[in-house]
Amino acid sequence: xxxxxxxxxxxLFRAFLRxxxxxxxxxxxxxxDAADQVERHVPLEGKVVVDVGGGPGYFTREFRxxxxxxxxFEPDAGVLGDRSARGPRDAVVAxxxxxxxxxxxxxxxxxxxxxxxxxxxxxxxxxxxxITRPGGLIYVSFTNWYSPWGGHEWAPWHYLGAERARxxxxxxxxxxxxxxxxxxxxxxxxxxxxxxxxxxxxxxIVSARSRYWPVLPELVTRVPGVREFATWNLLLxxxxxx
Ligand SMILES: C[S@@+](CC[C@H](N)C(=O)[O-])C[C@H]1O[C@@H](n2cnc3c(N)ncnc32)[C@H](O)[C@@H]1O
Numbered sequence: 001x002x003x004x005x006x007x008x009x010x011x012l013f014r015a016f017l018r019x020x021x022x023x024x025x026x027x028x029x030x031x032x033d034a035a036d037q038v039e040r041h042v043p044l045e046g047k048v049v050v051d052v053g054g055g056p057g058y059f060t061r062e063f064r065x066x067x068x069x070x071x072x073f074e075p076d077a078g079v080l081g082d083r084s085a086r087g088p089r090d091a092v093v094a095x096x097x098x099x100x101x102x103x104x105x106x107x108x109x110x111x112x113x114x115x116x117x118x119x120x121x122x123x124x125x126x127x128x129x130x131i132t133r134p135g136g137l138i139y140v141s142f143t144n145w146y147s148p149w150g151g152h153e154w155a156p157w158h159y160l161g162a163e164r165a166r167x168x169x170x171x172x173x174x175x176x177x178x179x180x181x182x183x184x185x186x187x188x189x190x191x192x193x194x195x196x197x198x199x200x201x202x203x204x205i206v207s208a209r210s211r212y213w214p215v216l217p218e219l220v221t222r223v224p225g226v227r228e229f230a231t232w233n234l235l236l237x238x239x240x241x242x
Contacts, residue, residue, distance in 0.1 A: 003036065009214035024085070027055075031062035034112055034139070041206060041237055042137050044068040047107040050131060052096045052124075053114030055079050057087020064088070068108075073099055096124050104133035104240075113233070115142035116150075116188050122196060129202040129240055138203060138238040141211045145187040146228040152179045190227045190234050203238040211235035 001008040012033065015026045038044060045067035051060045054072045056079050063070035072091040074080055080091050094100055096114065109132045115121045121142075128138050143149050151158025154177055157165035162181035169177050179185040197205060209217040211233040220230045 001033070003033070003040075004214050004217050006214045008033070009212055012212055027058035027085070028062070030112075031058040034059060034110075034141075035062045035066055037211075037235070037237075038108060038110065038137070038139055039066070042108060044108070048105065049108040049110060050099070050101065050106040052099065052109065052111045052128060053117070054087075054091075054110075054112070056082045056085030057091060058085060059110060059112060060088050060091075061086065063110075097127055099127055099131055101131045103130055104136070106131050106136060107133060108137045108139065110139045112139075112141050113143060115140060115193075116144070116186060117184055119186055121186075121188060121193070125197070125200075126202070129200075129238075132240040134240055134242040136240045137206070138240065139235070140238070141233055141235040142188060142193075143233045144190050144193075144228060144231060146189070147232045148229070149232060152185060153177055154179070190221060190231050191224055193234065193236075194221070197236060197238065202241055204241060205236065206239050207235070207237040209235050 001011060012029065015029050019026045035044060044063055047068045049063045049068040049070045051070065051072050054060050054074050057072045060070040060072040072088050073094040074091055075093060075095045077093050080093065092100065096118065109128045111128060115124060118124045125140065128140065132138055149155045151162065151165050154165035154169040157168050166177045166180065194208060197203065208221050210220050210231045213220055213232065221227050221234060
């Protein structure tokens with residue numbers, strides 16, 4: 001599907017609404033979409049692609065389907081045990097802060113929707129850059145805190161405060177919330193992240209855009225203030241410096 005386009009954004013949004021009942025369809029679609037985004041910059045065939053925090057492995061499965069040597073690194077062994085996801089069986093249980101890989105081991109380093117779940121995103125990015133070969137590509141996307149989905153399962157009530165939003169979710173559903181601010185979900189902004197990445201000497205920014213936005217996805221990330229709400233999910237394509 002053409003990216004950006006209303007058709008694609010609508011298809012992704014509709015799929016996203018079905019996520020609880022049908023994760024297989026949703027994440028297969030999302031993985032294809034993300035792989036297309038990577039292939040706009042580099043063909044995947046034959047490349048070493050490292051997926052950091054890849055969950056059960058839908059993305060790695062898609063990279064392999066396209067001929068890449070895809071490797072999945074995920075710290076949560078429970079997620080890897082989810083065989084319904086049909087993810088790779090050779091995944092490595094590892095933390096993105098300290099990956100068991102040599103410098104420059106990957107042609108493409110990939111991370112989808114992990115950065116908002118780590119307390120120290122700068123160290124996480126440093127590790128992604130370290131394992132990427134000079135000239136290699138880094139794909140990193142995350143949902144920022146002031147995005148309408150920033151509070152995850154308790155969104156959009158996070159605008160009224162994280163604790164109140166989480167308590168409301170638990171009251172309404174009778175289930176404990178998966179995310180807790182400051183434990184496994186962190187306030188991360190579009191502006192501060194862009195400023196940080198621009199100041200780094202180990203990567204150049206190839207593209208900074210809204211991952212899902214149907215029109216002018218780059219423009220929305222350039223307007224201070226507005227971008228914190230309107231970007232929804234920031235996608236950075238970075239090039240590892242020589
Ligand atoms: C929302 S899920 C995203 C999964 C998948 N990448 C996707 O886009 O569907 C967040 C993932 O980040 C992982 N994660 C959390 N902290 C991490 C860390 N320090 N290093 C690597 N992955 C981490 C979690 O275990 C979880 O699988």
